[in-house]
Amino acid sequence: MSMEELRRRLAQVSDLGAAAGLLSWDQETHMPEEGARVRGLQMATLEGLAHELFTDARTAELLERAGDPSDETEAAILRVTRRDHAKATRLPTEFVEEAARARNEAHHAWLDARQNDHFATFAPHLEKMLDLARRQADLLGYEEHPYDALLDEYEPGMRASQVEPVFADLRGRTLPLLRRIVAAGNAADYGVLTRPFAPEAQKAFAWRVAGEAFGLKPEFARQDESAHPFQTNFSRDDLRITTRVEAYWPACLFGTWHETGHAMYERGVSERWERTPVSAGASLGVHESQSRMFENLLARSLPFWERYFPLLAEAAPEVTAGLDPQTLYRAVNRVNPSLIRVEADEVTYNFHVMLRFELELALLEGRLGVNELPEAWNAKMGEYLGLTPPDDARGVLQDIHWSAGLIGYFPTYTLGNLLSVQLLEAAKKDPAIAAGVERAEYGPLLAWLVENVHQHGRSLPPAELIERATGRPLTADPYVAYLHEKYEGIYGLKAGV
Amino acid sequence: MSMEELRRRLAQVSDLGAAAGLLSWDQETHMPEEGARVRGLQMATLEGLAHELFTDARTAELLERAGDPSDETEAAILRVTRRDHAKATRLPTEFVEEAARARNEAHHAWLDARQNDHFATFAPHLEKMLDLARRQADLLGYEEHPYDALLDEYEPGMRASQVEPVFADLRGRTLPLLRRIVAAGNAADYGVLTRPFAPEAQKAFAWRVAGEAFGLKPEFARQDESAHPFQTNFSRDDLRITTRVEAYWPACLFGTWHETGHAMYERGVSERWERTPVSAGASLGVHESQSRMFENLLARSLPFWERYFPLLAEAAPEVTAGLDPQTLYRAVNRVNPSLIRVEADEVTYNFHVMLRFELELALLEGRLGVNELPEAWNAKMGEYLGLTPPDDARGVLQDIHWSAGLIGYFPTYTLGNLLSVQLLEAAKKDPAIAAGVERAEYGPLLAWLVENVHQHGRSLPPAELIERATGRPLTADPYVAYLHEKYEGIYGLKAGV
Known part of the structure; x- marks a missing residue:
């Protein structure tokens, strides 16, 4: 009863x-x-x-x-x-209310600071966010590091001491690759990526492929536009994704397929968890592994464009004029160190995340003062990507996260990237799945994901889910190998140097 | 505190x-x-x-x-x-739950009965709805008649004994007018009403005019499509109307302006009632007076079409080809006795309502048995509109209301019609408002409505609101006079006979 x-x-x-x-x-x-x-x-x-x-x-x-x-x-x-x-x-009610008020103020200060490129406007609010984060960590409790209590909100069970060696390994093995790619220069004509593509046609093509390739159907999902793309859902039978349309048309297409990955995860959660706390993704990292798999590992693959090139040609003949699937594949996989995280490619993206993770840790421990943050940011941008932000708006002020009190959130993006390849490699041990992926037929892969990831919802801790599904703990190995193989191919580099 | x-x-x-x-x-x-x-x-x-x-x-x-x-x-x-x-x-929780279950069953039975034109499928459920209505009236209490307790849910303070004489008066003075109109035959070429008008253009024109003529702006409102048009809102700053598009294009246009009237009422409710039970319309009848005023008294007037004919010609040149505002005005005011309430014109509409009110009373009192209802319905359709429904689907089964337990609801439609003219006449005592209406400029009228009707929300009982705004209780007089003047003009009849 x-x-x-x-x-x-x-x-x-x-x-x-x-x-x-x-x-x-x-x-x-x-x-x-x-x-x-x-x-x-x-x-x-x-x-x-x-x-x-x-x-x-x-x-x-x-x-x-x-x-x-x-x-x-x-x-x-x-x-x-x-x-x-x-x-x-x-968390006592007074703490929750104080934090909500402070976040609201910090958010407005951040908007103001970013618009006017004036970090000092935001600095005292970031200080307050860090204070709240430390107090929240104390209230929630932790064994090793206060960061763990925060990270646990997004990636249950994960600790900073586990993230650090994985990130160090990733950095050590992909920074040389990035430098070789940059030295190699262009691999395609990137003008293709801004050829005229009518907004309605962009959305319709992206939505059609979300259905045909990835199984997201209008019977249980819909697509709308919003300033920042996101996925949400009100049951596994009512999934919503949003997209935005830009002159750079890959933003709409790959953004849609990214959100499709999130949506299909929620679709696959078993009905037996309906209307309980179990009915959601296991963690942000596991969620991101699905969106990244669809967006990058599948939709940025050569077999995908071999299959869907004719549909794209039908939807946007001006875009495909004079192109073939191979050229398009190279164009949409451009590697280009840039200032902005959300515009980053597969090779550079994780450096944006590592930078933030390292700075968060230093701030939280007090090794780095808030006033020293812009300089530290710019130094790391130089170290990792060889770039110096011309202003803080395109530097330390670019992300909404810290103003919203989301400290400990960034690592999940890279954890998702790593896990996406680890899961895909595990699935492809089944020859039928591997063959499907080679033909851009993802039915067998989807069934594997439902069976090994989606259906469980939050019933398994992420670490257990990863072990069960892939036979080992989270590791950077598959991701590093994937990057090398793919981009050495695209940029004509000698393997593994 | x-x-x-x-x-x-x-x-x-x-x-x-x-x-x-x-x-x-x-x-x-x-x-x-x-x-x-x-x-x-x-x-x-x-x-x-x-x-x-x-x-x-x-x-x-x-x-x-x-x-x-x-x-x-x-x-x-x-x-x-x-x-x-x-x-x-x-109302005890058990009663509320029993009623909810019974309504759910009745609704499905009604859908089934209507689809198969089989009244007997619905009859036992209507019996149950009447039983629940009688019990609800007893639980809520009443002084004169159980019907009053039900009516009070929609029209606070109104009694059946007040509705009856008003309806009798209306019937006695408009039935002869209707017979003269029918005898006069067509007043225009009604083929105009189904000329090709692209769906998107219909919606855009209706929405544009809702903004320009009636003040419903995208800053605080939006329009969508739905199977059955309705208005809803989540605050006075977030109003939603829906419409549907048919080959008979007046359905979209006048439907949109009907819902606009509802929306502008909610928009005008004072902010001081925000997030309290006072923040809504005074009653369904008062609400309907606003929607009917916009839809019929304003949008079906000659000055309206003199002003907006050029915009319509721009939006739908095929519709207006060879027409002038006067001809269009006559066409959109076609009087045509028909079987279906929701398709009825200004002259015949109230007979549909009176019929339902009389039958509800007889059923509730037990003077009429549920099994005798279809015959009684058809007899009254013959008496009022000279028509015999060919089947119950287009007769007694056409409305959703009784299957949803909405007994005592129908009179509010006619009360709204009567009140719409009574309010407009009162407002037009101000010469600036009268002159505005003659030029289809509704700013002064809207301000009067906000001042005298909208702002009060539910803070005044409807009867008091009507007395204060118009100087007298609800009466059929202005409506009867309006119908005579308008339709004697359109159909070239001698005045007042």
Whole structure:
């Protein structure tokens, strides 16, 4: 009986979360601008009620009473719920409210600072975010490093001491590759990437391929436009992805397929977790492994363009005029050290992340002062990518994360990149999957992902999921090997030097 | 302090209602079809939590403690909230749940019955709806007639004994007019109404005019498509209207302007009622008076088409070819007795409503058995409109209302029609407003409506609002005079006979 009541409560909490998600989706895609003020209040109410319901005395009592059920599904739901509940109740309401207010102020200061290229405007707010992060780490608890408590929010169970050697290994083995690529010069005519491609045609082509190649269908998903692309969902039967259209048309196409990867993960989560805390991705890193796999490993592969080149030619004849799949493949895999993380390619992207991870650690430990941050940022940009940001707007102020209190979040992007290749290599041990990928037929691969990753939702800790699916812990090896093989090919370099 | 806590609670209830409204809007306009199952659960959760919060012991205590504040705004909020609270707590949870289940079954039976033209499938469910309606009336209480308790849900304070004489008066004075119009034959070439008009152009023209003529702007409103047009809103700064596009293009245009009238009412409700139960229209009848005013009194007037004919010609040259504003005006005011309420014109519409009102009363009192209903329906259709439905699907089964337990709802449509003219006549006593209406410039009229109707929200009982705004109680006189003048003109009839 108490399990039944608990399930009803969890379903209510889940429904409130889904409604808050719809309020947010609508705000980004459809809401008239004047609606923003009251919409903010409405979202705060829903989130507050969900938090209250989840953390009140009755929920604690029901979790206590539920004991240790033999049913595997119920046991998993209890395990995940108890973990969430313990974390949620460790933060006092006053702390949560203080943090929300400070984030709101920091966000506005960041917008202002970035627009006026004036880091000093943001500096005291970043100081406050770091103070809150340290206090949050103390409240949540940790064994080795306060960073671990923050990272655990996004990548359960992961520690800074595990991230560091993986990142060091990755850096040591890909920086030389990057330097060789840069020295080699252009591998294609990149003017192709800004040839005229009508906005509606971009979206329609990207959406069609999301359905045909990756299985995202209008019966359970839809595509809209928003300033920043994202994926959200209100059940596994109602997935929403957004995209944006630019003159640089790969932004719309690969962005759509990136969000498609996130959406198909949520689609694959088993129905038995419906309306419980288990019904979501295992971690941000595992989620990103799916989006990156679709966007990069699949959609930026030669077999993909051999298959979909004719469809692209139909959708945008001006784009494909005089091209063949091979040339297009080289163009969309341009490696180009640049200042902005979200525009980075497969080879340079992780350096943007490593830089942020290292700076976050130094800031949190107090080894680096906030006022010294811009200089430290620019020095690392020079070291890794050979670039000096001309201003802080295109440097330390480019990302929203720190202004939103998201410290400990960045590493998950690179963890996702690494895991994407590790998972794909494991799946391709099945010859049918490997053959499918070579023909850009992803049905068998998708089935493997559902079986080994998606269906579990949050029921397995990420480390266990990775071990079970790939037979070993997370490692940079497959990713490094993938980069070498792919880009040595594209840039005509000698293997492995 | 307790008023502050009460306001916070009411805001939460309002936010939950707005979120449920967005879930519903999204379901009708954007949601992928497979999302329906979980969406239904989510909406039920939000409505349940809102009801719980509004009716729990703490709310009762806060309402008690709030006493009798001197502040006018607080006093009005308390008055409306106490009334709602008393009604909400008079229905036991078991009754509410039984009714929800029965409505769900009745709705499916009705869909089935209508599709197969088989009234007997629906009959036992209608019986159940009537049983629930009688029990609900007893639970809510009434002085004269059980119908009053039901009507009060939609038209607070109104009684069947007040509706009856008004309807009888209306019937007695418009049935002869209708017969003279029918005898006169066509007043224009109605083929115009189905000339080719591209769907996107229909919507764009209707939306443009909603903004230019009626003040509904993209900064605080948006238009979408749905199977059945409706208006909803999540704050006065976030209004949504929907439309549908048909070969009969007036459906999109006048439907859009109808919903615009509803939306502009909500837009005009004062900010001081924000996130309280006062922030809504005074009643369904008053709401409908605004939609009907925009749709019919304004948008089906000659000055309107004299002003907007050039815009229509620009949007749809094929539609206006060879026409002038006068001819178009006659065409869009075609009077044509027909079987279907939602397709009815200004002259015949109220007969559809009167018929339903009379049958509801007879059914509720037991004077008419459910099994005798189809025959009684068809007899009245013959008496009022000279038509015999060829089947029940186009007769007694055409409306969703009874299957949804909405008994006592229909009269508000006609009350809205009557009130629309009564309000417009009152407003036009100001010469600047009258002159504006003659030039299809509605700024002064809108300001009058905000001042006399919109801003009050639910703070005034409808009868008081009507008296204050027009100087007299609701009457059929202005509407009857309006119909005579307009349609004697269009059909070339001798005045007043």
